[in-house]
Amino acid sequence: MFLSNSLRYHLRNRVINLGCWPGLIKEYQSWLPVSDETPIITLKEGGTPLIPAPNIEEYIGRGVTIYLKFDGLNPTGSFKDRGMTMAISKAKEIGSRAIICASTGNTSASAAAYACRAGMKAFVLIPDGYVAQGKLAQALLYGAEILSIQGNFDEALRIVRKTAESYPVTLVNSLNPYRLQGQKTAAFEVIEALGKAPDWLCIPMGNAGNISAYWMGFKEYYKAGYANSTPRMMGFQSSGSAPLVIGATVENPNTIATAIRIGRPVNRDKAIKVKKDSNGIFSTVTDKEIIKAYQILASREGVFCEPASAVSVAGLLKYRNEIPDCAVIVCVLTGHGLKDPSCAIGNNTATFHTGIKPDIKSITKLMGL
Numbered sequence: 001m002f003l004s005n006s007l008r009y010h011l012r013n014r015v016i017n018l019g020c021w022p023g024l025i026k027e028y029q030s031w032l033p034v035s036d037e038t039p040i041i042t043l044k045e046g047g048t049p050l051i052p053a054p055n056i057e058e059y060i061g062r063g064v065t066i067y068l069k070f071d072g073l074n075p076t077g078s079f080k081d082r083g084m085t086m087a088i089s090k091a092k093e094i095g096s097r098a099i100i101c102a103s104t105g106n107t108s109a110s111a112a113a114y115a116c117r118a119g120m121k122a123f124v125l126i127p128d129g130y131v132a133q134g135k136l137a138q139a140l141l142y143g144a145e146i147l148s149i150q151g152n153f154d155e156a157l158r159i160v161r162k163t164a165e166s167y168p169v170t171l172v173n174s175l176n177p178y179r180l181q182g183q184k185t186a187a188f189e190v191i192e193a194l195g196k197a198p199d200w201l202c203i204p205m206g207n208a209g210n211i212s213a214y215w216m217g218f219k220e221y222y223k224a225g226y227a228n229s230t231p232r233m234m235g236f237q238s239s240g241s242a243p244l245v246i247g248a249t250v251e252n253p254n255t256i257a258t259a260i261r262i263g264r265p266v267n268r269d270k271a272i273k274v275k276k277d278s279n280g281i282f283s284t285v286t287d288k289e290i291i292k293a294y295q296i297l298a299s300r301e302g303v304f305c306e307p308a309s310a311v312s313v314a315g316l317l318k319y320r321n322e323i324p325d326c327a328v329i330v331c332v333l334t335g336h337g338l339k340d341p342s343c344a345i346g347n348n349t350a351t352f353h354t355g356i357k358p359d360i361k362s363i364t365k366l367m368g369l
């Protein structure tokens with residue numbers, strides 16, 4: 001059957017609108033290391049929107065176009081689901097009965113959900129006291145076995161790597177190559193939605209798996225002729241936790257963006273190559289700048305992401321004077337704002353009247369009516 005490109009595009013969108021999105025493995029099967037024998041463990045992840053950011057655009061001016069790739073709209077509220085559908089499906093394919101990961105929170109939530117879906121046991125190691133409440137709540141409810149260690153993420157990762165080497169548990173951190181394969185599909189979606197590659201991709205970096213995965217996706221579509229350029233990869237870290245910017249391990253990383261509180265990124269070498277190959281920039285933003293971007297996103301654009309995600313927009317704002325006129329920029333929002341409710345409650349400028357008498361007079365007085 002012959003379909004024009006525009007009709008094919010129209011039909012594809014209709015399928016998505018009708019709620020029949022098959023999940024990213026089925027959608028991008030030919031681009032992924034899966035076969036007919038792979039059991040597909042999916043919660044219909046992927047297919048997330050590219051949301052315009054008109055107020056940030058107006059602030060920057062000069063004809064610049066800004067989009068937010070809101071991966072917080074995945075089934076467990078973060079981009080991790082893209083990688084986890086692949087990692088867990090491949091683990092299931094080889095008959096694995098248990099998985100393990102270290103996590104600052106989102107990986108543990110995602111691993112727990114997909115493992116439960118696959119009938120597998122999930123062990124998650126997290127840094128005691130540094131995982132946002134929403135993420136912890138998820139891992140608990142999805143039924144993971146949670147091991148909270150008196151140490152940071154880097155120490156947890158060292159332990160799970162060693163454990164997976166010697167015991168029958170599959171590691172599902174981003175060292176697992178299937179994770180990045182799944183995550184690269186976000187770049188495919190960006191190119192499909194824009195009809196081309198953006199000029200810049202702004203993205204937060206922790207372990208630097210996601211920036212590496214995006215770059216892989218952009219390069220693959222470029223080589224296939226689906227885009228005639230690749231973006232500059234603009235990676236940002238919090239200044240208290242910036243090993244990739246300073247070029248050295250950070251022993252005691254610290255930032256309000258607990259998701260990226262990582263001092264020894266395992267994908268360091270890959271990330272350095274991405275920066276070089278894409279003519280990218282790695283830079284820091286302060287916690288203050290992160291919170292500012294977090295508040296702007298919610299109060300000006302109506303998009304509530306977690307603090308680590310706002311790092312991409314904080315970085316964009318920091319580099320606003322270097323944006324070429326009329327550039328098209330995508331900022332990746334990696335996780336949903338509801339992941340970290342205490343950050344929102346502790347960092348807002350809302351008018352919040354409490355203890356009001358339950359009568360119309362008191363209410364309308366406060367409303368200024």
Ligand code: F0G
Nearest residue numbers: 103104106107206207208209210334335
């Ligand atoms: N944004 C969010 C919301 C994250 O949870 C993470 C990583 C990143 C960005 C950074 O991505 O590591 O690929 O550079 N979270 C991991 C976790 C470490 O355990 O959930 P990266």
